Amino acid sequence: MELRQLEYFVAVTEESGFTRAAARLHVAQPGVSAQIRQLERELGQPLFDRSARQVRLTEVGEAVLPYARAALAAVAATRLVVDEMTGLxxxxxxxxxxxxxxxxxxxxxxxxxxxxxxxxxxxxxxxxxxxxxxxxxxxxxxxxxxxxxxxxxxxxxxxxxxxxxxxxxxxxxxxxxxxxxxxxxxxxxxxxxxxxxxxxxxxxxxxxxxxxxxxxxxxxxxxxxxxxxxxxxxxxxxxxxxxxxxxxxxxxxxxxxxxxxxxxxxxxxxxxxxxxxxxxxxxxxxxxxxxxxxxxxxxxxxxxxxxxxxxxxxxxxxxx
CATH class of the missing domain: 3.40.190.290 (D-Maltodextrin-Binding Protein; domain 2)
Structure with a gap:
């Protein structure tokens, strides 16, 4: 599991779609889809319900979301601490x-x-x-x-x-x-x-x-x-x-x-x-x-x- 996959997962959730998430992340839409599919394979469960017109979280996706956000926030905080100590x-x-x-x-x-x-x-x-x-x-x-x-x-x-x-x-x-x-x-x-x-x-x-x-x-x-x-x-x-x-x-x-x-x-x-x-x-x-x-x-x-x-x-x- 990579941080990039968690970042893409949170972005798709917040943007309610793969295309908007890709635009927000400044990457190609197929790349976002591929990373989400790889994350789902690693977890063994689908994170999104793709059957509706709007992308929705599955029950598993709802459970994973707060942990994904917490992991990204922890990494960002770690970088900030180091940057503050080094003056950057x-x-x-x-x-x-x-x-x-x-x-x-x-x-x-x-x-x-x-x-x-x-x-x-x-x-x-x-x-x-x-x-x-x-x-x-x-x-x-x-x-x-x-x-x-x-x-x-x-x-x-x-x-x-x-x-x-x-x-x-x-x-x-x-x-x-x-x-x-x-x-x-x-x-x-x-x-x-x-x-x-x-x-x-x-x-x-x-x-x-x-x-x-x-x-x-x-x-x-x-x-x-x-x-x-x-x-x-x-x-x-x-x-x-x-x-x-x-x-x-x-x-x-x-x-x-x-x-x-x-x-x-x-x-x-x-x-x-x-x-x-x-x-x-x-x-x-x-x-x-x-x-x-x-x-x-x-x-x-x-x-x-x-x-x-x-x-x-x-x-x-x-x-x-």
């Missing part, structure tokens, strides 16, 4: 991200860690906020990057790495664009004014309450920006009318530039369509969006994961 990091770390703002230079962060610890395999996966949080809690990911609202998801620790004002942006032909301050009429155009004021620095502003009846363009539910907007609107006594959603902040500005509504987005996202947008500061209350590194509060993490989290926290800003 090995392993596999997984980082998830809802989006990767260029200001954070995520590729540089990963490349720097790889240069320091070449024996550690790094994976980066883009996913939605709910899936990312679930994967962190379950230990399938070691570190995440996502927007957060007023609170950090339960079971996770966080370091805020981006903290910036949220602004409203409209197309240049929108009725909120280019109007005089204080509700005065534009005498040259004879156009009635709308309620756009300016702050002391001359920046156009609009209150959150004035957005109540506007068609808004925003990130989807589950993102930190959307949570901040929804919480502020609820405190002001109304529900935001979100007409368009997009998962990329720069797309919000592009939609607004086409006259489809008022985009609520981070200041940094305005640059992608700056020449086509009129930007308004949101006041009463002012809104801020935060993006954070998040990791599991409790539970064991291997040396590679701990080193990766520490590296990311040192490399990225800390607004805490």
């Amino acid at each position: 990091l090995r392993g596999h770390v997984v980082m998830g991200a809802v989006s990767a703002p260029s200001v954070l230079d995520l590729p540089g962060l990963l490349a720097d860690f790889h240069e320091r610890h070449p024996a550690v395999e790094i994976s980066l996966r883009e996913t939605d906020p709910e899936s990312l949080i679930e994967a962190l809690r379950a230990g399938r990911m070691d570190l995440g990057l996502l927007g957060i609202g007023s609170s950090v998801p339960a079971g996770l620790d966080a370091q805020v790495v981006i903290d910036q004002a949220l602004v409203a942006a409209v197309g240049l032909t929108h009725d909120l664009a280019g109007k005089p301050a204080g509700g005065l009429a534009d005498a040259s155009a004879g156009t009635p004014a709308v309620g756009v004021a300016h702050d002391s620095a001359g920046t156009p502003t609009i209150t959150l309450r004035e957005l109540a009846d506007r068609a808004l363009i925003c990130l989807p539910r589950g993102t930190g920006l959307r949570a901040a907007l929804d919480e502020a609107c609820a405190a002001a006594g109304f529900t935001a009318h979100v007409a368009f959603e997009a998962s990329e902040p720069y797309v919000l500005g592009q939609l607004a530039a086409k006259g489809l509504g008022v985009a609520v987005l981070p200041e940094s996202a305005v640059a992608a369509a700056q020449e086509e947008l009129h930007v308004l500061e949101i006041a009463e209350p002012g809104l801020r969006g935060q993006m954070a590194l998040v990791w599991r509060s409790t539970g064991s993490s291997g040396p590679a994961a701990r080193a990766f989290i520490a590296h990311a926290r040192r490399r990225l800003p800390d607004f805490g």
Whole structure:
């Protein structure tokens, strides 16, 4: 009996199929099947019921599974102990991200860690906020990057790495664009004014309450920006009318530039369509969006994961 056979057996079980297991293990599917058949011959019993469309464990397979997992975990732990004593990091770390703002230079962060610890395999996966949080809690990911609202998801620790004002942006032909301050009429155009004021620095502003009846363009539910907007609107006594959603902040500005509504987005996202947008500061209350590194509060993490989290926290800003 070989460790490779046990690894293949666990992979087929967790993936519910030989083809998916082979893809996960980066080997050919016939090789996986051959190793499983050899393991079954050595044990003298079938481990999988192959008669159904989905591969299922037999009663013997169910009994063997916890021991196979324990054997693989023991081998991994043995390697980690030796690596820690010799100062060599090995392993596999997984980082998830809802989006990767260029200001954070995520590729540089990963490349720097790889240069320091070449024996550690790094994976980066883009996913939605709910899936990312679930994967962190379950230990399938070691570190995440996502927007957060007023609170950090339960079971996770966080370091805020981006903290910036949220602004409203409209197309240049929108009725909120280019109007005089204080509700005065534009005498040259004879156009009635709308309620756009300016702050002391001359920046156009609009209150959150004035957005109540506007068609808004925003990130989807589950993102930190959307949570901040929804919480502020609820405190002001109304529900935001979100007409368009997009998962990329720069797309919000592009939609607004086409006259489809008022985009609520981070200041940094305005640059992608700056020449086509009129930007308004949101006041009463002012809104801020935060993006954070998040990791599991409790539970064991291997040396590679701990080193990766520490590296990311040192490399990225800390607004805490």
